[in-house]
Amino acid sequence: MNEVVTDGLADRVAGAIVAFACGDAAGVPWEGCAPEAVDPARIAAIPTGRGWPAGSTSDDTALTLLVAEHLIDSGGQGEAVEFARRLGDRAEGIRGLGPSTRAAISRFRGTGQLPDAGNTNGGPMRVLPVGWSTPPRAAEPRRRSAVELTRATHAGREAQAAALVAASCASWSLAVEQPRQLIDIAVTEAEASTGRLGADSSLPQLLRAVAAGAWSPPRSGIGLDPYETVTAVLHCVHTATSLPDGIARAVLLGGDTDTVAALTAGLLGAWHSAAEVRGTLPWSTRVLLPPPDTITRLAAGLAALRQRGPTRL
Structure with missing residues (x-):
């Protein structure tokens, strides 16, 4: 796969961040719903859900x-212990933390140790910045950071393999011409990551089924399994006709709608600036987005890390 050099890198990273938050907010009201319970006509309305203020994002965006x-402050070195410490310091202000992450925070606070369990989708959910901050050719630094930032809360090999796939797709989303190219990248990374980690080997087959149009989502909705989550995200990215369509497809799958929609939008958003994302998603005015200066600062910092990536090989 050839890397395409693009202008406006920080703008595209900002677009991906804004899109991620919008996908998260679109999914929040429907989290835990069966697919048939999701009303497609109301997705863009961002109704109130889970007792949170309308337009709220979840732990997906916060993490x-x-x-x-963390990546910017550490110069791109995603150390697990340092991230666990930072997460522990901020956890009280983060709404919606999952069970594995809460357990890991409790263990770290009590013992200073990282978890020896945790195999849900919390790792791939928060790892896209690792990909945005590393060029495709910096595969080994990207893999190291993705594993480190996952094992801070999730020791499971499948969680880490899924995070490697998500980070690889995020990296290449800023370097290829079309979102549909990401499925081949995902299959290649899944083959490599499951082998190197000794994880369950079913992920490449699931992603090949997506590529062939042969994957069927579970009728009960997408659960917290990391392979199921990443497969659902790549399905939505691969079949989407646009960013709004990708978000709608993700929410309509039911289950863990905020995570699947956030990751789908975060990948698709990389083809747009922040302004373009807002224009494409007119309902984004109802989303409680991060402050504009925060988005600009983080996007610029991640882009700067990516541009000096070869020095970290």
């Missing part, structure tokens, strides 16, 4: 921004 901040 993704925290990863971005």
Whole structure:
């Protein structure tokens, strides 16, 4: 796969961040719903859900921004212990943390140790900034950071393999011409990552089924399994006709709608600036987005890391 050099890198990273938050907010009201319970006509309305203020984002956005901040502050070195410390310091202000992440935070606070369990989708959910901050040719630094930032809360090999796939797709989303190219990248990374980690080998087959149009989502909705989540995201990215369509497809799958929609939008958003994302998603005015200066600062910092990436090989 050839890398395409593009202008406006920081603008595209900002677009991906804004899109991620919008996907998260679109999915929040429907989290836990069966697919048939999701009303497609109301997705863009961003109705109130889970007792949170309308337009709220979840831990998905909060943790993704925290990863971005950590990477920038550490010069791209995503150390697990340092991230666990930072997460522990911020956890009280983060709404919607999942069970594995909460357990990991509790263990770290009590013992200073990283978890020895945790195999859900919390790792791939927050790892896109690792990909945005590393060029495709910096595969080994990207893999190291993705594993480190996952094992801070999730020790499971499948969680880490899924995170490697998500980070690889995020890296290439800023370097290829079309979103549909990401499925081949995902299959290649899944083959490599499951082998190197000794993880369950079913992920490449699931992604090949997506590429062939032969994958069927579970009728009960997308669960917290990391392979199921990443497969659902790549399905939405591969079949989407636009950013709004990708978000709608993700929410209509039901289940963990905020995570699937956030990751789908975060990947598709990389083809747009922040202004373009807002224009493409007119309902984004109802989303409680991060402050504009925060988005600009993080996007610029991640882009700067990516541009000096070869020095970290």
